[in-house]
Amino acid sequence: MTDMTHERCSELLGAYSSGGLDERGRQEVDEHLATCSDCSLELGAIQTLQASEVLPLSGAERDHLSRAVRAAVFPGPRRSLLERLGPRLAPALGAVALVAIAAVAIVSMPDRSGPSIPSADQGGGGDTTGVQTQDAAEEAETMEAEAAQPAKQSDRGSSGDGGGAGTEGATAGSADALSRPTALNARSNFVVHESAFARTGLELGSLVPALSPRRGRYAYAVDPADLASFAPDDRIARLIEGCAERTLSTSPHPLVPTSAAYYPDDVLVIGFVWREGSVFNYELRGWLDGDCERISPIYRRGVLE
Amino acid sequence: MAADRSDEALLRDFLSGDADAFDILMSRHQDKIFALASRMTGNRHDALDATQEAFISAFRNAHRFKGDSAFSTWLYRIAINACTDLLRRKKRQVPVADVETGRKPKTVTDDIPLRVDLQRALEALTPDHREAVIMHDIGGYPYEEIATITGVQLGTVKSRISRGRKKLAETLEHRGPLEASKETT
Numbered sequence: 001m002t003d004m005t006h007e008r009c010s011e012l013l014g015a016y017s018s019g020g021l022d023e024r025g026r027q028e029v030d031e032h033l034a035t036c037s038d039c040s041l042e043l044g045a046i047q048t049l050q051a052s053e054v055l056p057l058s059g060a061e062r063d064h065l066s067r068a069v070r071a072a073v074f075p076g077p078r079r080s081l082l083e084r085l086g087p088r089l090a091p092a093l094g095a096v097a098l099v100a101i102a103a104v105a106i107v108s109m110p111d112r113s114g115p116s117i118p119s120a121d122q123g124g125g126g127d128t129t130g131v132q133t134q135d136a137a138e139e140a141e142t143m144e145a146e147a148a149q150p151a152k153q154s155d156r157g158s159s160g161d162g163g164g165a166g167t168e169g170a171t172a173g174s175a176d177a178l179s180r181p182t183a184l185n186a187r188s189n190f191v192v193h194e195s196a197f198a199r200t201g202l203e204l205g206s207l208v209p210a211l212s213p214r215r216g217r218y219a220y221a222v223d224p225a226d227l228a229s230f231a232p233d234d235r236i237a238r239l240i241e242g243c244a245e246r247t248l249s250t251s252p253h254p255l256v257p258t259s260a261a262y263y264p265d266d267v268l269v270i271g272f273v274w275r276e277g278s279v280f281n282y283e284l285r286g287w288l289d290g291d292c293e294r295i296s297p298i299y300r301r302g303v304l305e
Numbered sequence: 306m307a308a309d310r311s312d313e314a315l316l317r318d319f320l321s322g323d324a325d326a327f328d329i330l331m332s333r334h335q336d337k338i339f340a341l342a343s344r345m346t347g348n349r350h351d352a353l354d355a356t357q358e359a360f361i362s363a364f365r366n367a368h369r370f371k372g373d374s375a376f377s378t379w380l381y382r383i384a385i386n387a388c389t390d391l392l393r394r395k396k397r398q399v400p401v402a403d404v405e406t407g408r409k410p411k412t413v414t415d416d417i418p419l420r421v422d423l424q425r426a427l428e429a430l431t432p433d434h435r436e437a438v439i440m441h442d443i444g445g446y447p448y449e450e451i452a453t454i455t456g457v458q459l460g461t462v463k464s465r466i467s468r469g470r471k472k473l474a475e476t477l478e479h480r481g482p483l484e485a486s487k488e489t490t
Contacts, residue, residue, distance in 0.1 A: 007467070041474040046442050048474075049439075049443055050443070057336060062335065064353070065353065069331065069360040069364065072364075
């Protein structure tokens with residue numbers, strides 16, 4: 001039989017490939033395949049797909065899945081971030097244990113003073129070490145927009161002069177201080193691990209432009225370990241946890257969460273560090289809306305050296 | 306025995322507050338959903354995330370399940386949506402491998418890509434084609450059921466699967482998608 005149509009053959013190829021056709025069916029497909037390069041091509045794709053195996057869920061993955069879904073479906077007492085992240089955090093913790101890497105929690109704060117934005121990327125060791133930001137709402141592809149940073153810096157008003165990341169901006173007793181928190185406040189509210197934090201190129205407790213699509217917000221650079229005490233209520237704490245969990249789950253790196261931030265009602269951002277040999281990379285990613293559903297693009301990634 | 310109940314009965318029990326029903330449904334379906342998500346997303350982290358999202362969405366919307374199709378079909382549809390959403394979000398992000406260092410991240414056992422070339426070839430398909438191919442050639446869903454799930458004509462399903470496979474085979478042969486994947490940077 002050589003009158004099998006191309007369409008009919010295509011329909012049978014799945015069964016053919018998995019051995020589900022009877023002798024006659026197999027022969028018919030064989031005959032058609034001998035004369036039809038398109039169907040042969042299709043068969044190759046099917047075989048490739050069927051040959052790719054997925055390792056089954058591990059016990060830890062099952063546990064995680066069950067806990068995460070249960071927590072979302074049956075709201076109950078809040079559990080710790082570590083508990084929630086458990087299986088995913090394990091490799092990351094291994095990496096961090098070796099180096100006691102820095103942590104930067106960035107807490108966005110409202111700002112009513114408009115465009116005066118201390119530049120975060122002028123402080124540390126050059127372009128690759130500063131945690132740079134962009135406040136555009138555009139997509140991630142617009143990372144080139146960082147080129148706009150110098151322009152922004154030029155109108156940052158009272159926010160200091162270069163050297164110390166955002167610190168000067170934060171401590172300057174300018175009009176801005178009336179409308180945004182000071183670095184001193186940040187320091188008093190958080191414990192910051194300086195040795196690690198220095199890698200970010202930021203000043204401890206400094207105000208930096210929030211990694212927000214929204215203009216006019218500021219962030220405090222602090223340690224995420226202190227977020228628990230900072231988070232004013234369970235709702236916000238849950239958002240931060242959700243953000244960390246989601247971001248960890250979408251990265252192929254053994255990430256260490258290094259920053260978390262919140263501003264009630266609208267924003268969250270989380271940063272991560274991972275290690276490749278002796279090099280530490282960072283990325284600040286995942287700006288989420290309050291419902292933790294929408295993640296905006298990664299804002300910055302680079303190397304901590 | 307609770308474990309003998311049908312999926313649909315379990316879902317009703319879940320809605321009546323039976324937490325055991327929830328556990329049984331999870332354990333019954335998580336492997337298949339995870340396998341689907343792994344193929345759709347290309348790595349375990351994303352797959353786990355999408356699986357989680359799918360189950361959360363399914364249980365939260367359990368009252369909307371009409372029984373027009375099997376629970377598994379309904380759940381599968383939700384899982385595909387979860388994967389599509391996740392991929393769309395990721396598309397807007399910088400591809401993770403394209404860090405400025407240009408170095409590839411160290412792999413950890415947990416997130417070995419399924420098969421980079423296959424995954425990239427799948428990603429090169431249009432979402433409609435990818436979905437149809439994965440459902441049929443990996444998920445084992447018959448054409449008719451895919452038509453029901455996706456809400457398109459049977460002929461369209463057939464054509465999507467056929468074209469999707471061909472495109473997949475061509476891309477695997479020419480390694481085209483490796484370049485295509487840089488588009489979003």
